[in-house]
Amino acid sequence: MVIITKITDQPISLEIKQSPYLDMGSEFIFHGRVRELEHGEPIVALEYEHYSGMAENELQILAEKTTQKFPISHLSCVHRIGKIPVGEISLQVIIWSKHRSEGIDAMTWFISQLKKDVPIWKNAILMDGRVIPSSCDHH
Amino acid sequence: MSEMTLRIKCFSLVKQETGTSEIIMTVSEGTNSDNFLQQFYRLYPKLMNLPIRMAVNREYLQETITLKAGDEIALIPPVSGG
Numbered sequence: 001m002v003i004i005t006k007i008t009d010q011p012i013s014l015e016i017k018q019s020p021y022l023d024m025g026s027e028f029i030f031h032g033r034v035r036e037l038e039h040g041e042p043i044v045a046l047e048y049e050h051y052s053g054m055a056e057n058e059l060q061i062l063a064e065k066t067t068q069k070f071p072i073s074h075l076s077c078v079h080r081i082g083k084i085p086v087g088e089i090s091l092q093v094i095i096w097s098k099h100r101s102e103g104i105d106a107m108t109w110f111i112s113q114l115k116k117d118v119p120i121w122k123n124a125i126l127m128d129g130r131v132i133p134s135s136c137d138h139h
Numbered sequence: 140m141s142e143m144t145l146r147i148k149c150f151s152l153v154k155q156e157t158g159t160s161e162i163i164m165t166v167s168e169g170t171n172s173d174n175f176l177q178q179f180y181r182l183y184p185k186l187m188n189l190p191i192r193m194a195v196n197r198e199y200l201q202e203t204i205t206l207k208a209g210d211e212i213a214l215i216p217p218v219s220g221g
Contacts, residue, residue, distance in 0.1 A: 032221050048220070049150060049151065050220075051148065051150060051194075051197070051213055051215070053197050054194060054197035054198070054213065055220075057197060057198075058199075079220060079221075090221070091220070091221050111221060114220055114221055115218065115219070115220060115221050116218065117199075117218070118218060118220050119150065119194075119213070119215050119218055119220075120218055120219070120220030120221075121150055121151035121216070121218060121219050121220070122219050122220070123151075133151065133152065133219075134219060135217070135219050
């Protein structure tokens with residue numbers, strides 16, 4: 001069992017390490033990217049703020065809970081913070097498991113809980129420089 | 140009655156309402172988390188309309204506790220990570 005969580009202000013790499021688990025037939029990779037519209041208005045970027053110390057702890061606790069709840073072998077999560085331009089990755093989650101169904105369930109649950117418990121917030125920076133809170137109801 | 144100082148961290152909509160990311164607040168010794176929240180809402184009544192969760196020393200509060208001098212309190216509005 002491996003759990004890796006990280007919150008970073010650096011761009012998230014698309015390079016994914018090869019799975020070391022030969023008995024794990026399922027690999028799910030999720031990338032959350034910054035959309036170009038917020039409430040129908042074009043934006044240039046999202047700006048993420050986090051509660052330093054608590055966000056890292058809550059992310060790690062959530063990852064541990066996920067591996068206890070679902071039969072998966074590996075969960076890694078990187079959440080980027082700071083200003084993230086449209087199209088770039090804000091969230092990367094990788095889950096390896098024996099079969100696909102537990103991987104799908106674990107991924108869905110993990111991301112839903114992340115959006116409820118991990119103290120990270122985002123604001124949208126509009127083309128004219130205005131900043132508005134960004135919210136997503138699609139938990 | 141003697142007093143104690145608490146450090147209040149504000150984020151997102153709470154920061155917007157208070158106008159700052161951190162507040163130092165002096166309260167009576169023995170104040171519990173519910174009493175604190177009532178006092179805080181008296182200062183910023185608009186926040187009563189928000190579904191706020193409270194964290195003390197970077198952990199979500201599960202029940203009412205007695206606060207201690209130097210505690211770091213965060214009033215956490217709905218999060219929006221991902």
